[in-house]
Amino acid sequence: MITNELSIGEMESLSKELRQDILNTIFEAGSGHPGGSLSAVEILTSLYWKEMQHDPANPGNPDRDKFILSKAHACPVLYVVLAKCGYFPREELWTFRKIGSILQGHAHIMTPGVEMSGGSLGQGLSFGVGSALAARLDSKKSRTYVLLGDGECDEGQIWEAAMSAAHYKLDNLVAIIDRNGIQNDRLTSEVMNLEPLPDKWRSFGWNTIEIDGHKFEDIIASLKTARSTKDKPTAIIATTIKGKGVSFMENNPGFHGKSPNEEELVKALDELSR
Amino acid sequence: MTTTAATREVYGQTLLKLGNDNRDIVVVGGDLNKSTFIHLFAQEFPDRFFDMGPAEQNMMSVSAGLANAGKTVFASTFAVFGSGRPYDQIRLGISQPNLNVKIVVTHAGIMTGDDGMSAQSIEDLSLMCALPNFTVIVPADGPETVKAVVAAANTKGPFYIRLSRAATPVIHEENYSFEIGKAEIIRSGPQATIIACGIMVDAALMAADKLSTEGINCSVINMATLQPVDKEAIITAAKNTGAIITAEEHLHHGGLNSIVAQVVGENYPVPIEAVSLTRYAESGDPKLLLEKYGLTPDSIAKAVKVAIERK
Numbered sequence: 001m002i003t004n005e006l007s008i009g010e011m012e013s014l015s016k017e018l019r020q021d022i023l024n025t026i027f028e029a030g031s032g033h034p035g036g037s038l039s040a041v042e043i044l045t046s047l048y049w050k051e052m053q054h055d056p057a058n059p060g061n062p063d064r065d066k067f068i069l070s071k072a073h074a075c076p077v078l079y080v081v082l083a084k085c086g087y088f089p090r091e092e093l094w095t096f097r098k099i100g101s102i103l104q105g106h107a108h109i110m111t112p113g114v115e116m117s118g119g120s121l122g123q124g125l126s127f128g129v130g131s132a133l134a135a136r137l138d139s140k141k142s143r144t145y146v147l148l149g150d151g152e153c154d155e156g157q158i159w160e161a162a163m164s165a166a167h168y169k170l171d172n173l174v175a176i177i178d179r180n181g182i183q184n185d186r187l188t189s190e191v192m193n194l195e196p197l198p199d200k201w202r203s204f205g206w207n208t209i210e211i212d213g214h215k216f217e218d219i220i221a222s223l224k225t226a227r228s229t230k231d232k233p234t235a236i237i238a239t240t241i242k243g244k245g246v247s248f249m250e251n252n253p254g255f256h257g258k259s260p261n262e263e264e265l266v267k268a269l270d271e272l273s274r
Numbered sequence: 275m276t277t278t279a280a281t282r283e284v285y286g287q288t289l290l291k292l293g294n295d296n297r298d299i300v301v302v303g304g305d306l307n308k309s310t311f312i313h314l315f316a317q318e319f320p321d322r323f324f325d326m327g328p329a330e331q332n333m334m335s336v337s338a339g340l341a342n343a344g345k346t347v348f349a350s351t352f353a354v355f356g357s358g359r360p361y362d363q364i365r366l367g368i369s370q371p372n373l374n375v376k377i378v379v380t381h382a383g384i385m386t387g388d389d390g391m392s393a394q395s396i397e398d399l400s401l402m403c404a405l406p407n408f409t410v411i412v413p414a415d416g417p418e419t420v421k422a423v424v425a426a427a428n429t430k431g432p433f434y435i436r437l438s439r440a441a442t443p444v445i446h447e448e449n450y451s452f453e454i455g456k457a458e459i460i461r462s463g464p465q466a467t468i469i470a471c472g473i474m475v476d477a478a479l480m481a482a483d484k485l486s487t488e489g490i491n492c493s494v495i496n497m498a499t500l501q502p503v504d505k506e507a508i509i510t511a512a513k514n515t516g517a518i519i520t521a522e523e524h525l526h527h528g529g530l531n532s533i534v535a536q537v538v539g540e541n542y543p544v545p546i547e548a549v550s551l552t553r554y555a556e557s558g559d560p561k562l563l564l565e566k567y568g569l570t571p572d573s574i575a576k577a578v579k580v581a582i583e584r585k
Binding site: 062108109115116117118119120122123124126127128129130131132133134135137138156157160161163164168 | 300321322324326327329331332334335336337338339340341342343344345362363366367370371
């Protein structure tokens with residue numbers, strides 16, 4: 001079991017490296033979801049290199065903390081993080097979405113380190129409720145972290161899960177909402193207004209924290225607050241920028257589910273290496 | 275007088291016993307816990323029982339999360355709410371990752387009666403048999419329910435077990451030996467084979483009795499496991515008797531008849547007749563519904579004659 005302890009400076013430079021690998025992974029596949037992968041880099045970096053106890057050598061370690069990617073289309077960010085942690089060799093990234101690969105187009109439990117099969121939105125928080133209930137039943141300290149998309153909160157099941165987590169007082173469960181403001185087709189405000197989103201989570205009985213999802217200090221502090229909160233699950237609404245780190249992808253719905261072409265890749269990698 | 279037992283009640287008692295021996299068993303319910311009899315488990319083991327309310331999508335995905343953490347999960351509600359309603363959650367969350375969740379549903383078929391067509395699950399076997407990794411069992415009576423539930427608890431992987439609301443005739447002895455995926459040949463006769471599941475097994479036996487008084491002797495097979503189905507038993511029946519009649523409390527499409535017809539068609543084509551539903555039913559007394567919609571020993575006997583005629 002490891003708990004990584006990187007400094008914020010180290011995590012910042014690691015984030016750039018992870019972003020480059022996300023784009024390389026998607027480019028090699030020729031398809032995938034860069035926008036919502038890039039927006040969640042700091043969140044996953046904080047979890048895997050600061051917050052969680054996990055075990056790349058034994059992914060099934062029964063005492064591990066669990067990360068559940070409910071927005072499973074953003075699996076490139078999870079795959080590059082898992083590769084960097086040593087769950088599988090980095091070379092596997094170049095097989096993403098290809099026949100015979102352990103890296104499926106949407107996160108699947110077959111991949112070492114992936115906790116849940118996803119790909120149909122709205123189901124991960126419920127899975128997290130099950131995971132948190134089991135941990136409590138077994139008197140384990142293990143905590144469960146679920147990453148939700150903001151557009152994903154259109155799914156009714158998210159709110160079924162939110163109600164049940166509060167009902168069962170699951171203080172070992174954290175939902176992080178990647179609030180990048182853009183979903184598949186358009187802005188979330190245009191497709192289906194989510195606001196007031198923090199009020200919704202509060203009214204469902206969650207300890208609700210609003211942060212800048214690209215600021216490590218904010219993310220780490222909110223996870224710490226979640227840890228010390230008793231009898232309530234915590235929702236962290238992390239305001240992020242879709243496509244973060246690449247000028248022409250930022251806030252661009254066109255890169256929700258499209259691979260960069262070669263020219264765009266070169267330009268993006270150049271921006272990220274500065 | 276035939277003894278009867280409600281398979282749902284037998285299930286609740288069996289789960290209670292299993293809960294004593296196996297501490298990894300947890301139960302998830304959806305606000306129908308007295309009707310499904312999982313309240314017996316809930317009363318005894320409150321810490322291992324989770325009511326999710328009538329929120330079946332959440333219920334199935336929570337079950338997946340519990341199973342992934344090493345639990346043997348029994349999730350129970352009515353058949354309509356445990357199959358079609360949360361189908362995507364079952365497909366993505368339980369079937370594809372092959373998790374250890376046992377969906378045990380009650381109030382299946384038209385025997386649910388007065389609640390009407392919304393509550394009468396007659397498409398569920400088609401839906402559930404379409405899912406790879408799922409074992410699908412329709413017990414014929416109380417003793418078979420006990421065996422099926424115990425077998426599910428002791429076998430890794432997802433299960434769908436379909437039970438009834440009403441008390442149904444007991445046709446098995448308590449020491450009856452049940453095996454997942456193994457057909458039970460209850461009666462042997464050379465002229466045709468009736469393959470039935472669930473409540474229709476008793477009707478099939480009554481039909482066979484009636485036919486024998488007319489000089490027609492047929493076999494009766496209890497096909498409790500629809501998936502994985504006992505292909506050998508079906509092929510042997512086709513070869514030995516040359517005509518097959520299926521009987522199920524389910525729509526004609528996608529259930530027992532479809533499964534049997536596929537095996538027969540691929541291996542040893544013989545005439546097949548179906549006793550099944552062809553449309554949605556309505557509110558009413560279960561017995562009268564069975565008569566109106568043709569799920570009776572008489573319908574089976576008639577189908578046997580047609581099948582023999584077609585040889």
